[in-house]
Amino acid sequence: MGVTLRLYDTSTRxxxxxxxxxxxxxxxxxxxxxxxxxxxxxHIRSGLAFDILRRWLEASGxxxxxxxxxxxxxxxILQRGADEGVPFWQVAMRNERAFTxxxxxxxxxxxxxxxxxxxxxxxxxxxMQRLIDSGHAYAAGGDVYFDVRSFPEYGALSGQRLDDMxxxxxxxxxxxxxxxxxxxxxxxxxxSAEATAHQGEPSWxxxxxxxxxxxxxxxSAMASxxxxxxxxxxxxxxxxxxxxxxxxxxxxxxxxxxxxxxxxHNAWVTTxxxxxxxxxxNSLLVSEVVQRVRPVELRYYLGSAHYRSMLEFSDExxxxxxxxxxxxxxxxxxxxxxxxxAPDSSAVRPSAFDAALDDDLGVPQALAVVHDTVRSGNxxxxxxxxxxxxxARDAVAAMTSVLWLNPYExxxxxxxxxxxxxxxxxxxxxxxxEQRAAARERKDFGVADALRxxxxxxxxxxxxxxSGPRWSLAEED
Numbered sequence: 001m002g003v004t005l006r007l008y009d010t011s012t013r014x015x016x017x018x019x020x021x022x023x024x025x026x027x028x029x030x031x032x033x034x035x036x037x038x039x040x041x042x043h044i045r046s047g048l049a050f051d052i053l054r055r056w057l058e059a060s061g062x063x064x065x066x067x068x069x070x071x072x073x074x075x076x077i078l079q080r081g082a083d084e085g086v087p088f089w090q091v092a093m094r095n096e097r098a099f100t101x102x103x104x105x106x107x108x109x110x111x112x113x114x115x116x117x118x119x120x121x122x123x124x125x126x127x128m129q130r131l132i133d134s135g136h137a138y139a140a141g142g143d144v145y146f147d148v149r150s151f152p153e154y155g156a157l158s159g160q161r162l163d164d165m166x167x168x169x170x171x172x173x174x175x176x177x178x179x180x181x182x183x184x185x186x187x188x189x190x191x192s193a194e195a196t197a198h199q200g201e202p203s204w205x206x207x208x209x210x211x212x213x214x215x216x217x218x219x220s221a222m223a224s225x226x227x228x229x230x231x232x233x234x235x236x237x238x239x240x241x242x243x244x245x246x247x248x249x250x251x252x253x254x255x256x257x258x259x260x261x262x263x264x265h266n267a268w269v270t271t272x273x274x275x276x277x278x279x280x281x282n283s284l285l286v287s288e289v290v291q292r293v294r295p296v297e298l299r300y301y302l303g304s305a306h307y308r309s310m311l312e313f314s315d316e317x318x319x320x321x322x323x324x325x326x327x328x329x330x331x332x333x334x335x336x337x338x339x340x341x342a343p344d345s346s347a348v349r350p351s352a353f354d355a356a357l358d359d360d361l362g363v364p365q366a367l368a369v370v371h372d373t374v375r376s377g378n379x380x381x382x383x384x385x386x387x388x389x390x391x392a393r394d395a396v397a398a399m400t401s402v403l404w405l406n407p408y409e410x411x412x413x414x415x416x417x418x419x420x421x422x423x424x425x426x427x428x429x430x431x432x433x434e435q436r437a438a439a440r441e442r443k444d445f446g447v448a449d450a451l452r453x454x455x456x457x458x459x460x461x462x463x464x465x466x467s468g469p470r471w472s473l474a475e476e477d
Contacts, residue, residue, distance in 0.1 A: 004358045005060065007233075008308060010241065010263040011157050015360055020232050021261065026062045028054065029223040029260065031236035031244070032114070034071040034215075036080050036091065038098035040284040041302065041313060042269035042276030044106065046237045048299065049266040049307040049361075051108040052403060053235075056357045059402045067226045068111040069219060070096055073118050073212055078201055088202065089118075102286040105295045106302075107404045107411065115222045117213065121204045123221040124213050127255055128184050128206075136254040139208040140175035142187025146216075148180050151250045157263065158242035168243065170214060182247050187211040216247035223248075224257055234260035238267055239275070266307045276313065284313065296412045297322040300405055306364055324371070328396060329407045331374045331381075334470060335393035336408075338381055343397035343408055353399050363403070370399050425473075429460060433469050436462075 005018040020026050030050045033043065047068070057064050072092035081088040096116075103110075128144050131137035136150045148154045148162060155162050167179035171186070188203045188210045203210040223231065236245065245263065252259040268275045276284065289298055301321035305311045332343060350373065356365035377392030400406040407413060432451055439448040452462050459474045 004354075005057075006358060006360055007262055007264060008360045010265050013159075016262070018232075018262065020062070021230055024062060026057050026064045026233065027227045027231035028064060028066045028233045028235065029219070029227055029231060030066070030068045030111075030234075031219060031240055032068040032070050032111075033096070033099045034074050034076065035093075035095035035099060036074065036076040038095055039102045039286050040276060041286055041289055041298070042284070043099075044102050044286050045269050045302050045311065046235070046266050047103050047108050048106055048302050050235050050264075052303055052307075052363060053233075053264075053361055054109060055402060055404060056361065064112075065227065066109070066112045067223065068114055069222050070099075070114060070116045071215065071218060072096065072116045073202065073218075074215060098287070105286070105290055106299045107295070113226050115226065117218040117222070118202070120218070120222050120225060121213065123225050124185075124217050125206050127217065127221050127224075127251065128208075130255040131184070131251060134254065134256070136251070137184055138177065140177075141173060142189065142209040142211060143171065143173060143175070143183055144185035144187075144206075144208055145171075145176050145181040146184055146247065146251050146254075147177060148182070148250065149178055151254050153253070154250050155246065157246045157249055160242065160246075182216060182243065183214040184217045184251065185211050186214060216244055216251065219244070220248050220252045220255075220257075220259075223259070224252065229256070230258035231260060233262045233264055235264045235266070238265040241265055264307075267310045269302070269311045269313050271313050273312070289318075293318060293322055296405060296407070297325050300325040303363055303403065304367055307361055324367075325405070328370060328374055328400065328405070330472060331377050332393060332396060332407060334381060334472070335377060335389050337470070339386060339390055339393065343406075344394040345397045345401040345406060345409065347391075347394035347398045349398045349402070350395055353402075357402070366399070366403070370396060373399070425460070429455065429471055433462070433471070436469070 006015050007018050008014070009016045028050065030046065032047070033039065050066075050068075054064050054066050070092075073088065077091050078088050081091045084091065128137060131146065132139065132144070135147075137144055137146050155165065162180065165180050168176075168182040171183045173183075185206065185208065187208070188201070201212070203212055223234070234245070234248075245265075249259060270276060271284070286298075293301075298318070301318055302311065304321055304324075336342060350369050353366050353369040356362040356369060359365070373392050373396050377389055377396065380386075380388035380392060397406055397408065401409060405412070432455060436448045436451040439445070439451065455462055455471070456474070461472050461474050463470045463472070
């Protein structure tokens with residue numbers, strides 16, 4: 001398989017040819033959700049961006065192993081459980097289900113494996129032992145810390161010098177050798193303020209005493225467990241670049257693993273120019289947004305910007321994206337009605353579309369090709385050129401299938417924008433169109449125009465084509 005795909009690698013700050021560890025196979029680890037709350041649209045962008053990457057890899061002929069973890073133990077989850085007076089795992093499970101529902105409703109493929117942090121403590125203990133044995137970590141006061149000065153490359157991913165860094169924020173322990181050393185393991189400390197706040201805080205036994213894992217340790221252990229010591233792509237949001245991904249690299253490479261060969265980071269979803277946060281309330285929860293727009297339209301919107309570009313969320317921008325998607329949908333519907341059959345999603349895609357996705361997953365450029373093809377197809381329909389219309393229709397179907405936006409494929413086929421309404425209205429509209437045709441036949445154009453205007457006033461648009469009138473439902477403002 002020749003090299004055609006190029007990806008931006010954060011670690012080199014450059015676009016690189018993508019060459020997998022094993023020919024024909026790609027291994028991907030995506031930092032998944034920390035499940036302390038249900039997902040808003042900002043949370044879900046990462047899962048969607050890497051779903052598009054995965055689908056393009058598979059469309060390009062690769063077999064993909066895709067790991068997306070669940071962080072189900074964390075200070076915020078423990079605090080939420082304490083605030084609600086329920087066990088931490090109840091909070092984690094409730095929100096994990098909410099994330100799964102959000103991924104599903106937006107058409108994201110389920111991961112090959114979806115490991116939970118709490119299920120991989122033995123792997124974490126083994127990794128800590130390797131780091132201690134090699135002089136890169138140390139136990140102190142029941143905790144275990146990574147010695148950042150023992151790893152000269154620390155800071156390379158984020159482009160920082162160690163001496164310029166602030167103390168690690170995951171612990172204020174005064175037993176650390178260096179304030180920037182980060183916690184691999186947090187020992188249980190009976191009687192401490194933390195233990196009091198987190199009644200029933202979980203702990204696991206280790207050679208260094210009971211406690212729970214640090215956040216950074218979890219992902220290194222799970223990635224190597226399912227993908228081995230070296231794998232292709234590690235992904236996540238740009239907010240994870242430091243300290244999380246920096247620390248993952250340090251602890252994994254210090255233990256002797258090559259770890260990820262490419263690092264990819266998606267940008268934030270913003271509101272009013274600021275990173276989306278839970279303080280915005282429930283209005284931007286995925287479960288709420290899909291009550292206002294169809295899930296496929298939200299997928300189109302969140303996926304339409306380049307994954308490394310900030311995406312400013314607003315109702316106006318969402319409406320524009322929905323209208324753009326409906327233009328694709330409308331063309332496919334009209335073409336299928338005119339041609340009398342379903343589109344062929346296995347048709348050859350335009351080379352410009354493939355080239356756009358091969359260029360660091362250039363979805364905006366790929367969608368431009370889709371819309372250019374829609375315009376050509378509409379022109380062919382208007383001219384009665386059914387051969388060209390079929391070619392355009394099948395090309396659009398093939399392209400939207402890659403992006404998982406094809407309205408003729410499940411689950412979107414069951415969510416058609418106006419399918420039920422069209423079926424209910426069709427007999428009534430056909431009667432009016434027959435009356436209009438009869439009026440035109442007798443050259444009573446005033447009545448014909450009045451009938452057409454009456455339909456338009458009811459939200460039904462009539463388009464006269466060489467093969468007869470075609471009607472559609474008007475888009476909402």
